[in-house]
Amino acid sequence: MKQINFEDIVLFEKQYRTNLVNGLSGFKSALLVGTTNMKHQHNLAIFSNVVHIGANPPFMGIIHRPVSVEKHTYENIKETGYFTLNHVPQSMYKQAHQTSARYERSMSEFEACGFTPVIKGNCLAPYVQESSLQIGLTLEDEIKIKANDTILLVGRVKELFIANELLDDAGFINLDLAKTALVHGLETYYTANKLDRLAYAKANP
């Protein structure tokens, strides 16, 4: 095996370091974050650092980059208090990736990248119509990570919309049917194939 140390990493050429370090955490779901501002200018951005924080009450989090420059997603969440998380269908991974480009605020990534915004339920932020699992959240907390000024945005799940066939009788979401796209690093997209569902693990089974 090759050993790479902290001192190597900080001295790597920037793009090499970005590729390597972004890849360490492995595969993640690619979720589209939908937001809007008080002028109803919608924004859509792909995020891969989404975490489960709790089931009861239901909380989810996203890691947001430092906001030293203009960040439409962050500003919109702060302005309205709402955001949506939308699973990306496999067939639309290219469009989803395109939302990471720097568009002017007046240009909605929904329109620029080919997604349809939907306002529904009790959420000010737009959902992605093409997504078969759409989650509406309110901003519960904003936690600055002092190590590098990134931000953990904690959201409370206020409602969700799920294609009927995805939800089984036990509450499991059949993501294989949703065909949610995966991302590794910032640019490599994957699909997933089910291996197995295991029982709750016990020390003395």
Place this chain on the structure above:
Amino acid sequence: MKQINFEDIVLFEKQYRTNLVNGLSGFKSALLVGTTNMKHQHNLAIFSNVVHIGANPPFMGIIHRPVSVEKHTYENIKETGYFTLNHVPQSMYKQAHQTSARYERSMSEFEACGFTPVIKGNCLAPYVQESSLQIGLTLEDEIKIKANDTILLVGRVKELFIANELLDDAGFINLDLAKTALVHGLETYYTANKLDRLAYAKANP
């Protein structure tokens, strides 16, 4: 589509709610967290809420449940300041899942579940020999998430060990070769298949 509201979720039967809400964030890599205490009693536990926090300097985070009860992983990290993150080979997803069982502290999950601890580099915590991507971190920060007392543990990447064939000339990690196992929710395991690697997205390509 079916609409489910916050009020529905909190009233669901517990197991149904757990299955549903844990599934919302989608697919994640299943990483094994290796730790030890000052008596060299090793611990190994599967975590699926691992995030990239920054590339320069390199930081990663894990979401840890509230520590109201005995939590060996947390206690060991606090005691030594070190932990490792190890990608799970697909072929060992059952053994990895088994680390989530509640073992006594005197019983190492390495031994109980069939993994081999390795102490190497400059890390007090054990690596998993069977893993082709092993990351050693020091505890940089511990952030309590007030919403539900979960904890974000921020780690500084001090070193990593990677199988030679996984790392390409541009710094990309070829995870398809690593065959890292994925998990959805707490119990459904997946493999991933590469779709595509996309270029950095530009607004006016």
